[in-house]
Structure formats: structure tokens, C-alpha cells
Amino acid sequence: MRIVVLTKPVPDPAAAAERLTPDGRLDRAASPAVINGNDEYVLEAALKLSEAHGGEVTLLSMAPPNAVETMRKGLAMGAHRGVLVTDPALTGSDQWSTIQVLVAALGELEYDLVLAGFDTSDGVGGVVGAAVATRLKLPYLSSAARIEPDPDKGTVRVRRISPTGFDVLEAPMPALIVGTQLLGEPRYPSLKGIMAARSKEIVTHSLADLGLDGAAVGGKAARTKVTDQRKPPARGATQVVRGAPEEGAKAIVELLASRRLI
Amino acid sequence: MATAAGTIWVIAETNADGTLAKSSAEVATLARTLAEAAKASAVGIVVAADPKAAAHELAGYVPRVVAIAEPAADGNAWAQVAAQRVAPILASEAPAAVLTGAGPDGRDVAGTLAALLERPVLVNATAVAWDGGPSVEMSAFGGKLITTSAFADGEWGIVTVRPNVVTAEKASAAGKVEARKADGELELPVIKIVDRIEEAAAALPIEEARIIVAGGRGIGGEEGFKLVGEIADALGGAVGATRAAVDSGWIPYAQQIGQTGKIVKPQLYLALGISGAIQHKVGMQTAGTIIGVNRDPDAPIAEFADLVVIGDLFEVGKALLAELGSRG
Ligand SMILES: Cc1cc2nc3c(=O)[nH]c(=O)nc-3n(C[C@H](O)[C@H](O)[C@H](O)COP(=O)(O)OP(=O)(O)OC[C@H]3O[C@@H](n4cnc5c(N)ncnc54)[C@H](O)[C@@H]3O)c2cc1C
Ligand SMILES: Nc1ncnc2c1ncn2[C@@H]1O[C@H](COP(=O)(O)O)[C@@H](O)[C@H]1O
Numbered sequence: 001m002r003i004v005v006l007t008k009p010v011p012d013p014a015a016a017a018e019r020l021t022p023d024g025r026l027d028r029a030a031s032p033a034v035i036n037g038n039d040e041y042v043l044e045a046a047l048k049l050s051e052a053h054g055g056e057v058t059l060l061s062m063a064p065p066n067a068v069e070t071m072r073k074g075l076a077m078g079a080h081r082g083v084l085v086t087d088p089a090l091t092g093s094d095q096w097s098t099i100q101v102l103v104a105a106l107g108e109l110e111y112d113l114v115l116a117g118f119d120t121s122d123g124v125g126g127v128v129g130a131a132v133a134t135r136l137k138l139p140y141l142s143s144a145a146r147i148e149p150d151p152d153k154g155t156v157r158v159r160r161i162s163p164t165g166f167d168v169l170e171a172p173m174p175a176l177i178v179g180t181q182l183l184g185e186p187r188y189p190s191l192k193g194i195m196a197a198r199s200k201e202i203v204t205h206s207l208a209d210l211g212l213d214g215a216a217v218g219g220k221a222a223r224t225k226v227t228d229q230r231k232p233p234a235r236g237a238t239q240v241v242r243g244a245p246e247e248g249a250k251a252i253v254e255l256l257a258s259r260r261l262i
Numbered sequence: 263m264a265t266a267a268g269t270i271w272v273i274a275e276t277n278a279d280g281t282l283a284k285s286s287a288e289v290a291t292l293a294r295t296l297a298e299a300a301k302a303s304a305v306g307i308v309v310a311a312d313p314k315a316a317a318h319e320l321a322g323y324v325p326r327v328v329a330i331a332e333p334a335a336d337g338n339a340w341a342q343v344a345a346q347r348v349a350p351i352l353a354s355e356a357p358a359a360v361l362t363g364a365g366p367d368g369r370d371v372a373g374t375l376a377a378l379l380e381r382p383v384l385v386n387a388t389a390v391a392w393d394g395g396p397s398v399e400m401s402a403f404g405g406k407l408i409t410t411s412a413f414a415d416g417e418w419g420i421v422t423v424r425p426n427v428v429t430a431e432k433a434s435a436a437g438k439v440e441a442r443k444a445d446g447e448l449e450l451p452v453i454k455i456v457d458r459i460e461e462a463a464a465a466l467p468i469e470e471a472r473i474i475v476a477g478g479r480g481i482g483g484e485e486g487f488k489l490v491g492e493i494a495d496a497l498g499g500a501v502g503a504t505r506a507a508v509d510s511g512w513i514p515y516a517q518q519i520g521q522t523g524k525i526v527k528p529q530l531y532l533a534l535g536i537s538g539a540i541q542h543k544v545g546m547q548t549a550g551t552i553i554g555v556n557r558d559p560d561a562p563i564a565e566f567a568d569l570v571v572i573g574d575l576f577e578v579g580k581a582l583l584a585e586l587g588s589r590g
Binding site: 011013014016018020024037038094095118119121122125126129130131132133134137138139157159160161162163165167170172180181182185223225227229238242243248249251253 | 584
């Protein structure tokens with residue numbers, strides 16, 4: 001099984017240092033980057049599949065040059081190699097650019113499965129997977145809680161989360177799958193994995209390498225713009241109650257009554 | 263009827279029983295409001311094997327509904343089938359904007375349409391106004407920043423709208439439904455549903471609840487969630503949970519609130535044994551009133567709740583039940 005995992009480096013939500021530049025772009029220097037949390041779930045699934053069926057896991061990111069460091073963590077978890085598309089012209093890309101770049105980069109790779117995360121913690125889009133699958137005319141299976149390929153038949157089954165349980169979907173491979181946290185907790189890199197990651201290959205592509213034009217994708221070609229940014233209105237002060245449980249319970253009931261919630 | 267250039271389209275989703283999804287009633291209401299501001303018209307589209315019921319419901323919100331009967335919309339993954347039927351209509355009518363929900367199906371439709379029509383997308387709107395085009399408010403970085411975005415000059419695009427940010431409100435008069443047959447090949451692979459697995463559903467879905475009582479790791483086990491349920495019953499609310507509780511297997515994933523769970527906006531959010539991590543906070547921070555019960559005074563929830571009670575959640579929870587009971 002050859003699996004490509006789309007992993008986006010995002011500002012670490014735990015560092016809480018994210019900000020935008022005055023022109024509304026993500027200030028990537030302000031905050032340390034991590035692999036998007038939801039992408040780690042699909043990476044974990046990919047690693048388990050490659051352990052069960054053999055094969056290679058390739059990480060694919062479109063990101064600034066320092067994403068190499070973020071990719072090392074994915075390699076330390078067990079991915080075999082990385083492909084990074086990076087180009088100064090990509091600063092300020094919108095979703096449409098990201099889609100085209102990932103499609104072009106996938107054109108250079110061979111795979112049975114492409115896996116993408118449910119959404120990104122910085123953009124919360126959740127549209128890139130469907131769009132990439134559509135451009136490549138790949139079978140598209142989303143909201144996956146379980147991924148079961150049958151390499152002999154050349155098909156894959158996915159348990160898709162539905163409002164009432166799960167729908168079991170089946171499609172031929174190659175296919176693109178968007179996964180969820182129900183795929184299971186991502187592993188931590190082992191010391192051995194961290195050592196091994198140092199010598200794993202990360203291939204870097206510029207836009208020109210992919211035959212893309214910096215005037216047609218990236219910041220110059222952005223078709224959306226940020227027109228304003230502001231802090232959310234502060235919530236009121238927090239009332240803190242300590243003491244006997246009954247006092248706490250009274251305080252809750254009083255607040256609920258005063259706001260006509262009971 | 264307004265000119266085609268001034269049309270705001272809504273792509274509707276249906277429930278398993280063929281009725282209109284709640285989120286689509288919300289998005290349709292938004293489309294109608296925007297159309298009034300833009301002096302444009304709002305049109306809804308339903309793609310389903312039998313679109314009648316949802317289309318008539320949708321016509322309660324917008325003046326015109328296109329109902330497309332597509333047999334392949336049933337028994338197969340829905341979103342890409344629907345997007346392929348919608349795409350040619352949009353391509354021929356040069357819309358002012360296209361709105362979908364931001365739930366799993368809405369996103370899939372939006373992503374597919376973006377790719378088919380080569381159009382930009384603005385995602386996960388928390389509010390939309392009209393200023394020559396959609397002016398889209400989004401909550402960035404887990405709510406730390408609010409941004410407003412627009413499509414570049416002369417562009418139209420697709421906007422996904424987060425659930426529970428608009429209140430569905432019917433129009434004064436019902437709209438017209440136009441039935442169409444699906445024609446032409448489906449070019450994208452059709453993905454078959456080979457089996458359906460039903461899970462026991464919660465008594466009250468959290469997205470629709472006015473009051474949510476949620477439990478986290480502090481609840482300690484399935485047994486502990488009984489208390490959460492009793493408090494929810496006493497308040498007439500639904501039970502929610504953190505990922506920690508879901509991962510531990512104490513409660514189904516359908517009840518998870520947060521970044522990878524549901525985004526809710528109840529009038530009251532009572533958080534028991536929940537630290538208030540950023541990925542949980544993004545799912546509930548716009549609740550009207552937030553109350554936390556936590557034995558740790560430094561838990562992050564103390565920074566954004568209206569009230570925190572410092573103490574053991576089981577003791578406070580039982581006292582709360584007694585207090586509520588004594589009010590009759
Ligand atoms: C990519 C990604 C996505 C995520 N998505 C989500 C999501 O959708 N939803 C989500 O909830 N989380 C999500 N998380 C996880 C999130 O980061 C937190 O780990 C999680 O929300 C913590 O849950 P918790 O508050 O129940 O547990 P904890 O953080 O462990 O907090 C438990 C709290 O209970 C208190 N407590 C314990 N016992 C008692 C007692 N007897 N009485 C009173 N208080 C008590 C403790 O003081 C503590 O504050 C995500 C994480 C990642 C990386
Ligand atoms: N720049 C990127 N590089 C690699 N993968 C990406 C990138 N942007 C998005 N993705 C993938 O697409 C998924 C959904 O992204 P989004 O639609 O932006 O929320 C992510 O979870 C990733 O798997």
C-alpha cells in the first residue's frame with residue numbers, strides 16, 4: 001500500500017500565540033508550528049495500514065520552508081518520506097490555491113490512498129479533501145471512523161460517521177479519504193523513530209518544479225481577502241464560588257433564575 | 263423574479279427521513295436576509311431521490327426552490343452526487359453567492375463545487391452580511407480572533423455557514439417549487455453505501471438543545487454520567503461531553519463538543535469536570551451562560567465562564583439536584 005497523507009503545519013493551538021499580520025495573513029513567525037491535530041489521526045491510520053499491509057507512507061505539505069521541522073515529527077512517528085511544496089509566491093494563498101498545488105504535487109506521486117484530515121485548526125475549512133478528490137476524479141470517502149482496504153480486490157471500505165450511526169462505503173483504489181478522530185489516538189514518536197527520522201528524505205518542490213505559475217496560484221492570485229480583524233468581545237467577569245457544595249449549588253440556581261433559565 | 267446575476271443560492275441537506283435539515287433552514291433564512299439587503303433573490307436547491315418533502319419545507323424560507331430528483335442520491339454517498347447536479351445550474355446562472363452548511367455534508371458539497379466550478383470558498387462563517395458581496399465573519403484560532411473576509415473584486419464564491427449561528431425563521435409567504443429531473447452522466451465516481459450501522463441515539467440531540475449539561479474526564483466513568491443525565495433532565499437539557507470522556511468510552515462520539523465534535527450555542531452550558539481546553543472551548547464558547555464546576559481553581563474554564571464553582575462535581579451536582587428539586 002502506498003499512502004500519501006496530507007499534513008498541514010499549523011500554529012500550535014496550545015501556544016496560543018497566533019496572530020495575523022496587518023494585511024490579514026497568518027504571522028507564521030509569531031507561533032511555533034505543529035502538525036495539524038486532525039492530520040495526526042489520519043497519519044496514525046496510515047501507519048497502521050502500512051504495518052498491516054506493507055508499503056510506504058508519504059507526507060505531503062504545502063508550507064513555508066521551516067515546515068521541514070514539523071514534517072520530521074511525522075517521519076519520527078513512522079512515515080517513510082516527506083514532500084514539501086514551498087515557494088515564496090505561496091504566501092497568502094487561499095483555499096483554491098492550496099487545492100491546485102496539492103493536486104499538482106499528487107500528480108508527481110504514486111499512491112493507493114490519499115488521506116486528509118477532517119479540518120485544520122487554523123482555517124477550519126474541511127473542504128480541501130473533497131476538492132482535491134474532485135480535481136483528480138478519485139473516489140471520495142469522508143468522515144471516516146475506520147478504513148479497511150482489501151489490497152487483493154483493490155477496494156477500500158470506510159465507516160463514515162452518519163447522523164444515526166455509520167454508513168459503510170466501498171470504493172475502488174486509488175481513493176481519497178478524509179478521516180476523523182475515531183480512527184484512534186496518534187502515537188508518540190519513539191526515541192528510535194526520532195533518530196531514524198533524521199536520515200529520512202524530504203523532497204522539496206517549488207511552484208516551477210510542479211509546472212505551476214506564481215501569478216496563477218499563491219498570494220498574487222488569491223480570490224478571497226481579509227477585510228477586517230478584531231478581538232472577540234470580552235465575556236463578563238467570572239464569578240468564583242468556593243465553600244460548601246450547597247453554597248455552590250445555590251449560586252448556580254440563583255444565576256439560572258436571574259437569567260430566566262429555570 | 264430577479265435577474266439571474268443577482269441570485270443567492272442555498273444548497274440544502276435532508277435528514278434520513280427526507281425532511282429538511284435544521285442547518286439548511288438556518289442557511290436558507292440567512293440567504294433570504296442577504297437577498298433582501300442585496301436586492302437579489304434567494305433560491306434553494308434540493309437534490310434527493312425524492313426531494314418533495316424537503317423542497318416544500320425549504321420553500322417556507324425562500325421564494326424559489328429547485329427540486330432535483332436524483333435516484334443516485336440515495337444508497338450512495340450524497341454530497342458529490344448532489345454537487346454534480348447543482349454545478350451546471352450555478353455555472354449557467356452566474357450567482358451572487360452560494361451558501362451551504364459547514365457540517366460534514368455541507369463541506370463536502372462546498373469542496374466538490376469549488377473544484378468543479380473553479381471557485382473560491384470562504385469557510386465556517388459565524389455571520390454573513392452583504393457589502394457588494396458576502397462579507398463573511400469567521401472565528402479564527404479557536405475564537406481568539408474574529409476576521410471578516412470577502413471574495414476578491416468581481417468574484418463570486420461558496421460560503422459554508424456554521425450551524426447554530428442563524429435562527430431559522432420562515433418567510434411571510436411560501437415560495438414556489440420547481441421540479442426538475444436529473445439528466446446527464448455523473449462524471450465523478452459514485453460511492454456505494456454497502457451497509458448502514460445504527461447506533462442508539464441520545465434522547466435530545468445536542469445541536470438543538472437550549473440547555474446542555476456536559477461532562478469531562480472529571481466524571482470518571484459511565485456511572486458518573488448518570489448524574490450528568492439527572493441534572494440534564496432536571497433542567498430540561500441534553501448531555502454533552504469532552505473528547506476525553508468520549509475517548510474513554512463513557513459516552514458516544516455523537517455527544518462530543520469541540521473542534522472535532524459538534525459546535526453548539528445553547529442558552530446554558532453547565533460544564534462538570536471539564537478543564538476548558540481550547541479544542542473544547544471552540545465548540546461551546548458562544549453559549550449564552552457558561553457555568554463550570556471544577557475542583558481546580560486554575561482550570562482554563564475559570565477564564566471564560568460566567569460562574570465557576572470550585573469543588574467536587576459529585577458533591578456540588580447532588581446539592582444542585584436537591585436545590586432544583588426543592589424549587590418544585
Ligand atoms: C486535534 C485535536 C482535536 C480535539 N478535539 C476536541 C474536541 O472536539 N472536544 C474536546 O472536548 N476536546 C478535544 N480535544 C482534546 C482537548 O485538547 C482536551 O484534551 C480535552 O478537551 C480535555 O477534556 P476534559 O476537560 O474532560 O479533561 P481534562 O483536561 O483532564 O480536565 C478534567 C477536569 O476535571 C476536573 N476534575 C476532575 N475530577 C473532578 C471532580 N471530582 N470534581 C470537580 N472537578 C474535577 C479537573 O480539575 C480538570 O480540570 C482535541 C485535541 C486535539 C489535539
Ligand atoms: N497546506 C496544506 N498542506 C497539506 N495538506 C493540507 C494543506 N491544507 C489542507 N490540507 C489537508 O486538507 C485537510 C483539510 O484542510 P482545510 O480544508 O483547509 O481545513 C487538512 O486536514 C489536510 O489534511
